[in-house]
Amino acid sequence: MIRQFREWVSGLKLNIKFTIVILVITAIPIGILAGLLFRNMEIDTIKEHSHYMEYKMDQARNAIGTGLDSINMSTQFFLSDEEMKDVLNRAYLGEKLSTKELIDFQKTDVTNLERLVYNNPLLYAVRVYSVTDNVQEVMPILYNAERMQNLAWSKEARIEGWHFGYYDTAFSSLTTSQDEQIMSCITKIEDHDNGHIGYIEAAVGMETMFSCLYDENESEFSCFVDSNHRLYFGEQQTDEYKQIMRTILDEYEGTQEPVHYRKEAGRHLIITVLSVDEFGGKLIQVEDITDPIHRVYEQRNVFVLSMILALALLTVIINLLVRLMLRQLYIIMNEMRRVSKGEMDTRIIRQTNDEMGELGTQLNMMLDRIQVLNQENIDREILVKNSEIRALQNQINAHFIYNVLESIKMMAEIDEEYEISDAITALGKLLRYSMRWVSGNVSLREELEYIKSYLVLINLRYDFTVFLSLNLHESMMNQELPKMSLQPIVENAVLHGIEPMAEDATIYIKGWYEGDDCVIEITDAGSGMTEDEFIALQKRMDQAVEPTGGTSKSNGIGLKNVHDRIQMAFGKNYGLTFATKLGCYTKVAVRIPKRQALQNSATDREAIIRAAQNSDETREEKQ
Numbered sequence: 001m002i003r004q005f006r007e008w009v010s011g012l013k014l015n016i017k018f019t020i021v022i023l024v025i026t027a028i029p030i031g032i033l034a035g036l037l038f039r040n041m042e043i044d045t046i047k048e049h050s051h052y053m054e055y056k057m058d059q060a061r062n063a064i065g066t067g068l069d070s071i072n073m074s075t076q077f078f079l080s081d082e083e084m085k086d087v088l089n090r091a092y093l094g095e096k097l098s099t100k101e102l103i104d105f106q107k108t109d110v111t112n113l114e115r116l117v118y119n120n121p122l123l124y125a126v127r128v129y130s131v132t133d134n135v136q137e138v139m140p141i142l143y144n145a146e147r148m149q150n151l152a153w154s155k156e157a158r159i160e161g162w163h164f165g166y167y168d169t170a171f172s173s174l175t176t177s178q179d180e181q182i183m184s185c186i187t188k189i190e191d192h193d194n195g196h197i198g199y200i201e202a203a204v205g206m207e208t209m210f211s212c213l214y215d216e217n218e219s220e221f222s223c224f225v226d227s228n229h230r231l232y233f234g235e236q237q238t239d240e241y242k243q244i245m246r247t248i249l250d251e252y253e254g255t256q257e258p259v260h261y262r263k264e265a266g267r268h269l270i271i272t273v274l275s276v277d278e279f280g281g282k283l284i285q286v287e288d289i290t291d292p293i294h295r296v297y298e299q300r301n302v303f304v305l306s307m308i309l310a311l312a313l314l315t316v317i318i319n320l321l322v323r324l325m326l327r328q329l330y331i332i333m334n335e336m337r338r339v340s341k342g343e344m345d346t347r348i349i350r351q352t353n354d355e356m357g358e359l360g361t362q363l364n365m366m367l368d369r370i371q372v373l374n375q376e377n378i379d380r381e382i383l384v385k386n387s388e389i390r391a392l393q394n395q396i397n398a399h400f401i402y403n404v405l406e407s408i409k410m411m412a413e414i415d416e417e418y419e420i421s422d423a424i425t426a427l428g429k430l431l432r433y434s435m436r437w438v439s440g441n442v443s444l445r446e447e448l449e450y451i452k453s454y455l456v457l458i459n460l461r462y463d464f465t466v467f468l469s470l471n472l473h474e475s476m477m478n479q480e481l482p483k484m485s486l487q488p489i490v491e492n493a494v495l496h497g498i499e500p501m502a503e504d505a506t507i508y509i510k511g512w513y514e515g516d517d518c519v520i521e522i523t524d525a526g527s528g529m530t531e532d533e534f535i536a537l538q539k540r541m542d543q544a545v546e547p548t549g550g551t552s553k554s555n556g557i558g559l560k561n562v563h564d565r566i567q568m569a570f571g572k573n574y575g576l577t578f579a580t581k582l583g584c585y586t587k588v589a590v591r592i593p594k595r596q597a598l599q600n601s602a603t604d605r606e607a608i609i610r611a612a613q614n615s616d617e618t619r620e621e622k623q
Helices: 002-010 014-079 082-092 099-118 239-251 290-325 327-340 355-395 398-414 418-435 444-461 474-478 487-498 531-542 559-570 601-622
Strands: 123-130 161-167 181-191 195-205 220-225 231-233 259-264 267-276 281-288 466-471 505-514 517-524 575-581 585-593
Touching: 014 099, 014 123, 014 181, 014 195, 014 259, 014 267, 014 281, 014 290, 082 099, 082 123, 082 181, 082 195, 099 123, 123 181, 220 239, 231 239, 239 259, 239 267, 239 281, 267 290, 290 327, 327 355, 418 444, 444 466, 444 474, 444 487, 444 505, 487 505, 487 517, 487 559, 487 585, 531 559, 531 575, 559 575, 559 585
Parallel strands: 466 505
Antiparallel strands: 123 195, 161 181, 181 195, 220 231, 220 281, 259 267, 267 281, 505 517, 517 585, 575 585
């Protein structure tokens, strides 16, 4: 997918690319700012409704606190009523009140308790139930056990404590839709002598305690969860909201967040959780803010649509301006098409002074340079081909020459001409190295072995002796360098530096590392060069690559060829540098990159050559 997109982009015209870039640079900041703006509007809407729900939660907390105070005070007042305890004790023991006692009890104690209940508008009722049916009922305060059995909370495993969402069925087991749901706190009445003698039911309406459950606001819904995880809803709440509430409870069980925002069933909800420790439950209030949030989304959509229309108009304008700015570029493209057809003599006429005009000028310079580079590349290819041809020529009948040399060596050893035998051995090594085609580089060790063999033969030729002094660390012996890089320099030192003197001389070879470079310095104690000869040598080194390979009768493969091959292999930063003093010395420094060759490469190649020689000798013996 990414590759296809890149190919599609690369195929677009330049004016379209510029138009796209400008539009992107324009649209992205606007899009980011608009996104942040509408995101902040959404967050502000959520915060506003969160504060509202916090306010409602505080109201609910206050209402619950007031209701709890009313129930607790009424319960404590009833528990401290000694006359009521006396009546319950007598009923527990099976004693009946006389008519006068009953009337006095009703006029004094019951009337005071009834007045307490009626004077508190929050209370639904406060009733006392005997544990037996022997008590004489005094409505609306005192009731027998049978009456208590009509109430839902009496069927619970634990009667004491809080009971929620039941109907007042003390006088009838039937309920109607107009009946009010109530909640109550059930408290045991204990006597020191008789033990458990009754219950106090302090009840308030569910709507009084939890008014939020009965709000008629369509965007708000609530529920109360008791300690047994039972849910209590208001009668006007829809089944959809009830299902959402159950989902919220399943996911937010044990949550400590008092107010939080979430999405559920495609709706945006503000949820408040009020823990009521006295009940062991939670009051959960939810506000559906989907409509306000959607209004923010609608504003965002209108803005996006307006931006799309504006960007479409801007696209047309930008494209026209870009095409005008690129007019000079189109002229250059037409000229370059002519060049691609082979019309190398065409040139671009500069019409403007901006970057496009400068581009045309640079292209003209490039065309001039191309013609020069074409010629240089042709010269390099000829040089490489000549080298390959020479290498192939050297390989012709190589094994035959080796075998002949070995035969001559054996003849010399039979006649005890050991000097001739050693010369033949050196010549054989020299020929093996020079005639062997190597596509890559060789090690410094191999090159030095070749130079030693060369000097052995040179010392046979002259009446004077050429000595070799090596000052190289063993770690440099595996340094990689092009084949025949040092021998032409040594040969040049012998022919042009030492031979004219016709006396014993020494060639010094030393090497060292400079950072990531390797420097090998070859110095001869010869005749040196005049200033004119030195200048001519430097000019020759700076000339273009010689297609002939830099060969001459005087210096073999030539210093120029060595310099060119090193630069072709490693770059313009490497090659040969010279220093000389007439009548004293000539010094040639070879700079190549620090690079280690495989240590066993020379050994492996010699083993292959020896194997080939043995094979040829075996074939000759058989013949």
